[in-house]
Amino acid sequence: MPFDQAASRRQFLKYLSASPLLASTAALAGEGPAAGVKLPDPIQWAPLRTEDLIKSAKDAINVFDFEPVARVNIPPAHFGYMASGIDDEVTLRANREGFLKFQLRPRRLVDVSKVDMSVELLGVKYPTPIIIAPVGGQRSFHPEGELAVAKAAKAGDHLQILSTSTNTGVEEVTAARGAPLWYQLYATNKWDVAKAMVARAENAGCLAIAVTVDRSGGRNQETLFRLIPTDGRNCNACHERGSLATNMKRRAMYQGLDLSGLTHTQSSAMTWDFLKRLRDATKMKIVIKGILAHEDAVLAADAGIDAIIVSNHGARSEDSGRSTIDALPEIVEAVRGRIPILVDSGFRRGTDIVKALCLGASAVCVGRPYIWGLGAFGQPGVERVLELLRVELHAAMQQVGAPTIKHLVPNMVRRTT
Ligand SMILES: Cc1cc2nc3c(=O)[nH]c(=O)nc-3n(C[C@H](O)[C@H](O)[C@H](O)COP(=O)(O)O)c2cc1C
Numbered sequence: 076m077p078f079d080q081a082a083s084r085r086q087f088l089k090y091l092s093a094s095p096l097l098a099s100t101a102a103l104a105g106e107g108p109a110a111g112v113k114l115p116d117p118i119q120w121a122p123l124r125t126e127d128l129i130k131s132a133k134d135a136i137n138v139f140d141f142e143p144v145a146r147v148n149i150p151p152a153h154f155g156y157m158a159s160g161i162d163d164e165v166t167l168r169a170n171r172e173g174f175l176k177f178q179l180r181p182r183r184l185v186d187v188s189k190v191d192m193s194v195e196l197l198g199v200k201y202p203t204p205i206i207i208a209p210v211g212g213q214r215s216f217h218p219e220g221e222l223a224v225a226k227a228a229k230a231g232d233h234l235q236i237l238s239t240s241t242n243t244g245v246e247e248v249t250a251a252r253g254a255p256l257w258y259q260l261y262a263t264n265k266w267d268v269a270k271a272m273v274a275r276a277e278n279a280g281c282l283a284i285a286v287t288v289d290r291s292g293g294r295n296q297e298t299l300f301r302l303i304p305t306d307g308r309n310c311n312a313c314h315e316r317g318s319l320a321t322n323m324k325r326r327a328m329y330q331g332l333d334l335s336g337l338t339h340t341q342s343s344a345m346t347w348d349f350l351k352r353l354r355d356a357t358k359m360k361i362v363i364k365g366i367l368a369h370e371d372a373v374l375a376a377d378a379g380i381d382a383i384i385v386s387n388h389g390a391r392s393e394d395s396g397r398s399t400i401d402a403l404p405e406i407v408e409a410v411r412g413r414i415p416i417l418v419d420s421g422f423r424r425g426t427d428i429v430k431a432l433c434l435g436a437s438a439v440c441v442g443r444p445y446i447w448g449l450g451a452f453g454q455p456g457v458e459r460v461l462e463l464l465r466v467e468l469h470a471a472m473q474q475v476g477a478p479t480i481k482h483l484v485p486n487m488v489r490r491t492t
Pocket of ligand 1: 156157208209210211238239240364387388391419420422440443
């Protein structure tokens with residue numbers, strides 16, 4: 076049922092007018108109960124009607140404004156695939172709620188008239204620490220898919236990590252981005268497939284290979300499963316599930332490879348030996364995506380891995396209930412600056428990013444928000460999502476008194492629970 080703001084306001088005023096406390100104050104002021112009353116929470120009085128969808132990307136006030144528009148535009152099964160967590164979606168909620176446990180401690184009388192948000196990652200300077208996380212099959216959200224995202228990344232000059240499950244080949248996406256990407260690797264159960272993809276990414280000029288290590292088993296994506304039956308289309312028309320090879324028809328990076336013997340796109344058998352083998356197969360930097368425990372972070376640094384991404388895959392790989400902002404401090408402490416630590420999962424606000432950077436992250440990746448932008452308005456939607464995040468980050472840095480990323484230090488953030 077749509078939220079009737081006028082009715083709710085009337086009800087609230089009726090309640091206030093019945094209050095003896097207010098009656099006496101109002102009588103003293105010689106006013107009726109309506110005058111001078113400010114409802115305590117903008118959620119009650121601001122014109123926030125989710126049925127009034129934004130009409131264009133520039134209308135968006137924050138990244139959340141794109142989600143309901145994307146929900147209208149994207150077929151229900153694809154939307155469900157994007158939105159879904161696992162089981163009870165405890166981790167999905169934890170990823171957002173985790174930020175509430177940390178408060179910022181702003182510093183004053185620091186010149187923040189100019190803010191420099193640039194960071195250096197694996198030897199390359201980027202104007203912001205906001206990175207585009209790998210998301211597979213982006214044409215299922217908009218016909219221009221990864222190319223629209225690459226052009227938006229170019230407009231805002233963001234590092235883009237391209238998924239193994241991309242609909243468009245790494246060469247074309249690199250050309251659209253106009254700068255080197257990082258390539259995310261799902262290793263599969265077959266070394267030759269992984270090796271060929273890595274070689275292709277290297278030839279396309281990718282700087283790093285981000286090996287995803289958190290998709291090692293099955294997953295119960297209940298939101299997806301509940302939305303599939305509401306999608307009137309025939310899924311089998313596009314997803315030919317006869318074999319993994321036919322199912323991969325729309326996944327550009329599998330084209331031309333010998334897929335015989337391929338039983339899984341992920342790799343549940345992967346161990347540290349795989350990383351050693353990978354090191355010998357490429358000159359690119361190696362990043363591990365999906366670290367959540369300090370023990371694994373130290374093993375990664377010991378193994379000569381170039382960087383890690385603290386990630387629970389946007390709550391899409393397990394329902395542990397642990398947010399990444401909760402996991403980050405123990406990992407930063409254990410790694411002691413030996414390798415850069417990136418983080419993702421649940422980042423939606425400039426203050427979220429500032430909290431992670433204060434806690435010791437070098438950069439932050441975002442997933443769903445730019446997919447909401449893509450699904451809502453294509454490239455302009457992604458551009459606006461990234462712009463909003465940059466604007467919020469800039470403002471948040473000014474608010475805490477940090478003219479550069481290096482000024483975001485641990486004592487600017489305090490854990491409260
Ligand atoms: C629809 C969707 C598809 C994804 N596909 C991949 C993928 O192919 N490879 C990968 O490593 N991570 C994938 N991820 C995870 C993201 O890289 C990232 O970890 C996550 O989205 C961050 O959380 P957020 O969505 O809350 O920002 C995907 C996420 C979504 C939402």
